[in-house]
Amino acid sequence: MSSAMFGSCRPSTGFAMPDPSGTHRQLTGWGRTAPSTALVVTPTTTDELIAAVAAAPARGVVARGLGRSYGDPAQNAGGLVVDLTRLSRIRAFDSGAGLVTVQAGCSLDALIDAVLPSGWLLPVTPGTRFVTVGGAVAADVHGKNHHRDGAFGRHVESLKLLTPGGDLLELDRSNRLPELEATLGGLGLTGIVVECTLRLRRVETSWLRVDTEPATSLDETIAKLEAADRGFHYSVAWVDGRAGGKAFGRGVLLLGEHAAPAELPAGARESPLERSKPRQLQVPTWASAARLIEGPALNAFNELRFRRTRPGTELQPLDPFFYPLDAASEWNRLYGRHGFVQYQFVVPFPAKDVLATLLERLRGVHPSLVVLKRFGEEAGPLAFPIPGWTAAVDIPAGAKGLAAALDSADELVASAGGRIYLAKDSRMRADLLPRMYPRLAEWAGVRARLDPDGRMQSDLARRLRLVAR
Numbered sequence: 001m002s003s004a005m006f007g008s009c010r011p012s013t014g015f016a017m018p019d020p021s022g023t024h025r026q027l028t029g030w031g032r033t034a035p036s037t038a039l040v041v042t043p044t045t046t047d048e049l050i051a052a053v054a055a056a057p058a059r060g061v062v063a064r065g066l067g068r069s070y071g072d073p074a075q076n077a078g079g080l081v082v083d084l085t086r087l088s089r090i091r092a093f094d095s096g097a098g099l100v101t102v103q104a105g106c107s108l109d110a111l112i113d114a115v116l117p118s119g120w121l122l123p124v125t126p127g128t129r130f131v132t133v134g135g136a137v138a139a140d141v142h143g144k145n146h147h148r149d150g151a152f153g154r155h156v157e158s159l160k161l162l163t164p165g166g167d168l169l170e171l172d173r174s175n176r177l178p179e180l181e182a183t184l185g186g187l188g189l190t191g192i193v194v195e196c197t198l199r200l201r202r203v204e205t206s207w208l209r210v211d212t213e214p215a216t217s218l219d220e221t222i223a224k225l226e227a228a229d230r231g232f233h234y235s236v237a238w239v240d241g242r243a244g245g246k247a248f249g250r251g252v253l254l255l256g257e258h259a260a261p262a263e264l265p266a267g268a269r270e271s272p273l274e275r276s277k278p279r280q281l282q283v284p285t286w287a288s289a290a291r292l293i294e295g296p297a298l299n300a301f302n303e304l305r306f307r308r309t310r311p312g313t314e315l316q317p318l319d320p321f322f323y324p325l326d327a328a329s330e331w332n333r334l335y336g337r338h339g340f341v342q343y344q345f346v347v348p349f350p351a352k353d354v355l356a357t358l359l360e361r362l363r364g365v366h367p368s369l370v371v372l373k374r375f376g377e378e379a380g381p382l383a384f385p386i387p388g389w390t391a392a393v394d395i396p397a398g399a400k401g402l403a404a405a406l407d408s409a410d411e412l413v414a415s416a417g418g419r420i421y422l423a424k425d426s427r428m429r430a431d432l433l434p435r436m437y438p439r440l441a442e443w444a445g446v447r448a449r450l451d452p453d454g455r456m457q458s459d460l461a462r463r464l465r466l467v468a469r
């Protein structure tokens, strides 16, 4: 299909020169594995962005946000990486209707700051606020409310997409739905998201009422999560990934609802929408707790965490509830020079036994953190969530036997009709992809229409053969 059929709205200002401050930089994902070097350009205007993309070398181009994907989707060895974080303005905010139009490099953190005082919040947020809107679109991120509200993309009203051919396309549900759906979860491979219009969630306060409930076994954790999804907007379980025997799968559920003004402590009722953002602890750049994380100290920590948890209800400000890991900056460095892998899979609800088998197998590589959650609806052809159980498992990359354990886990996930989250992957085999993502060919067809020469490229795209050239 020609670009004219997409209704190009290329700006009339012509091309500016590519950002002269482009530098060759070594990049990794948040897991700090699989580094590669690319030319990184940081445009400050849409025209600079268009010019940079037009001048991309043969190795192609990919966008990068805040680098919070764990693996290699925002890297492009030997090619161009366009850093979107200077294109971060809020273009329009309708505080009556809760609609915001924002440049793709805006962080979720800055977006919350802009809309919360008017009583609006993100409809879906991942577990860190240091993600750009473009990154949230490209991974179609999910939050603790996926069972109720779906993923980020469900709340996107429209997108402005820059194709590698230089066209700026408007995508919405009535106009170019396939292109929109292929971009939501499309890992930046359909083009560069320049702007996004998002429908926000109405809130009366910046606080959450949080129920904490321990569960002594995997069966109990599962049963309590099933029940909680009917009653709570937000639900997630921390699971002790190292405990065996009768304690296998024990966990702590965190269940949240937005609090009403009348529930707030007296001091907070005056300004119920105020955001008390905690200061981040700095992790010294030399710090490495890899030995502690890998060793028995973490088993003791898990034991303590589990034993000290009492069931109860408390009010929490939004940041510690949604973003507990943001309490420390650069905590990923604690894993030392090998970095770490976050293995996140989903298996359909009927495959509950497979979930247990996977957690048991992964126990053998001593995970440092396991988070369990239930997903609701399925979305775009390359989006990760399907109705089922999802677990995100952090494992030090230096763990003995890790490669074999994850390869066998991949097989099990694929055989059960499940899939792994590509935004967090850095090592999966390409041949498993069509089994995990049965709508892959449909996605590839739309992608090829938007980028017939295969100029959108990334380390992940080459590794998983996502882009034909």
Ligand SMILES: Cc1cc2nc3c(=O)[nH]c(=O)nc-3n(C[C@H](O)[C@H](O)[C@H](O)COP(=O)(O)OP(=O)(O)OC[C@H]3O[C@@H](n4cnc5c(N)ncnc54)[C@H](O)[C@@H]3O)c2cc1C
Binding pocket: 030, 062, 063, 064, 065, 066, 067, 068, 069, 070, 073, 074, 084, 104, 105, 125, 126, 127, 128, 130, 131, 132, 133, 134, 135, 136, 138, 139, 140, 141, 142, 143, 187, 188, 189, 191, 192, 193, 194, 325, 423, 424
């Ligand atoms: C602590 C932590 C917790 C997390 N919790 C969750 C969670 O609960 N749920 C969840 O779904 N994810 C979660 N993530 C993963 C994270 O939300 C996603 O990987 C997200 O894509 C990162 O956004 P980013 O801005 O850092 O993008 P990057 O990591 O820089 O890039 C990610 C992908 O987005 C593409 N991209 C970025 N900007 C654009 C653009 N403007 N146009 C087109 N493509 C673009 C890149 O090409 C790449 O493919 C978590 C990550 C961390 C570190």
